[in-house]
Amino acid sequence: MSHRTPILPNATGRHGLPALAAPHRLVSVTLAAVLTLVIGCGDDSESPGAGGSTSAGGSGAATGTGAGGSGGAAGGHDCTGEMVTIADAAGSWSHGQEVTITGCNFSTDGDELPVKFDDFEGCDPGTDLGQRGWHVSAEGDTALPTCDTGQSYGQGTVSGHADMSGGGEAATFLRGQDAMAFYVSLWFYYFTDGAPATHKGVRVHADDGAHQYTAYPGVFMQDYAGPNARITVEPMNEASSPPVEWQSYSHSTVPQNGWHRLEYYFALSQSPGAADGAIRNWLDGTLEADAQGVTRGDGVTDHWQLVMLPFYYGNGGGGTVWYDDVYIAKSLAHLELCSGATWSSKDTCQVQLPTSWTDTRIVATVNQGGLSAGPLYVYVVASNGQANATGHQIDLQ
Numbered sequence: 040m041s042h043r044t045p046i047l048p049n050a051t052g053r054h055g056l057p058a059l060a061a062p063h064r065l066v067s068v069t070l071a072a073v074l075t076l077v078i079g080c081g082d083d084s085e086s087p088g089a090g091g092s093t094s095a096g097g098s099g100a101a102t103g104t105g106a107g108g109s110g111g112a113a114g115g116h117d118c119t120g121e122m123v124t125i126a127d128a129a130g131s132w133s134h135g136q137e138v139t140i141t142g143c144n145f146s147t148d149g150d151e152l153p154v155k156f157d158d159f160e161g162c163d164p165g166t167d168l169g170q171r172g173w174h175v176s177a178e179g180d181t182a183l184p185t186c187d188t189g190q191s192y193g194q195g196t197v198s199g200h201a202d203m204s205g206g207g208e209a210a211t212f213l214r215g216q217d218a219m220a221f222y223v224s225l226w227f228y229y230f231t232d233g234a235p236a237t238h239k240g241v242r243v244h245a246d247d248g249a250h251q252y253t254a255y256p257g258v259f260m261q262d263y264a265g266p267n268a269r270i271t272v273e274p275m276n277e278a279s280s281p282p283v284e285w286q287s288y289s290h291s292t293v294p295q296n297g298w299h300r301l302e303y304y305f306a307l308s309q310s311p312g313a314a315d316g317a318i319r320n321w322l323d324g325t326l327e328a329d330a331q332g333v334t335r336g337d338g339v340t341d342h343w344q345l346v347m348l349p350f351y352y353g354n355g356g357g358g359t360v361w362y363d364d365v366y367i368a369k370s371l372a373h374l375e376l377c378s379g380a381t382w383s384s385k386d387t388c389q390v391q392l393p394t395s396w397t398d399t400r401i402v403a404t405v406n407q408g409g410l411s412a413g414p415l416y417v418y419v420v421a422s423n424g425q426a427n428a429t430g431h432q433i434d435l436q
């Protein structure tokens with residue numbers, strides 16, 4: 040079991056709250072305390088607020104420390120201990136082909152398969168993303184998000200697209216999931232117009248139909264496109280009024296005019312009021328924020344139902360976004376193909392598409408993404424965030 044050092048909240052809150060003493064105890068306790076302090080401060084206006092400092096955080100999701108023990112062989116492979124190990128990765132390693140990964144401790148939570156993957160290929164440019172099984176909405180003069188060939192990532196020519204250059208909202212989201220956790224991976228390309236704008240990046244929520252953007256519990260992250268870009272995490276965990284509590288984490292600027300991978304992991308507390316939820320995000324594979332916190336307040340029994348993709352620009356600025364290879368699961372468990380030979384230096388990775396997953400065997404469809412053919416490395420990330428420390432080498436055709 041690994042415990043990572045969390046990135047502590049910015050000293051100054053979104054509304055210029057007094058600096059909080061840097062906590063040295065469990066961040067979950069700290070986060071709860073911060074939430075108590077800021078109740079009544081938050082509102083749903085779109086001010087970027089105080090600029091946060093930039094601080095890169097940590098390395099990847101988790102690194103194994105090697106397989107341990109002896110005996111317990113499966114197919115000649117050591118399966119003792121709790122570490123993820125890969126014995127074999129057979130099949131045709133070529134985009135769109137099927138491969139089978141065998142080994143041990145791949146995880147067994149039952150939610151490992153993605154609930155949604157979209158590379159937007161085969162979608163007619165200009166048609167709205169409702170035809171891809173997404174729920175879409177737009178506000179004001181902003182048009183619905185569409186399939187588009189203006190930019191695309193990886194293998195293919197089409198991506199999801201939202202033109203919010205005039206500011207406003209063009210939302211793409213997946214509903215009806217009844218999730219205790221969401222892992223979201225997407226490739227993202229954007230540029231802003233005019234002044235640095237508030238950009239709302241991803242949001243997870245319960246869904247009461249009438250208030251699908253704010254139903255409890257919920258977490259939302261917004262990313263400011265200015266020089267002090269940061270992510271604001273808003274664990275909306277209480278039906279208070281105003282209902283939003285603001286929490287900031289420093290965050291590297293997501294560079295404009297290029298494709299970058301964003302990953303998010305949100306886990307609800309196991310029971311209302313418990314301090315065992317999690318909020319993490321990664322930029323191009325580097326962990327940016329890692330917090331455990333109370334993600335459901337007392338009495339909040341609903342689960343998350345929806346994930347929203349980058350969907351809003353405001354505060355005097357606008358932006359245009361594309362997203363591709365969008366992967367959503369209800370578990371942190373996922374399968375990666377990377378250019379680096381160890382998980383701690385995995386370099387560029389592409390999430391693969393499992394169709395079957397047990398503790399010892401994964402069947403998946405190869406997704407080349409932006410990787411080049413040649414020697415690459417397979418990693419299984421288990422639902423606890425652990426991955427095999429050394430990649431299993433394959434040769435991508």
Ligand SMILES: [Ca+2]
Nearest residue numbers: 158195197363
């Ligand atoms: Ca595509």
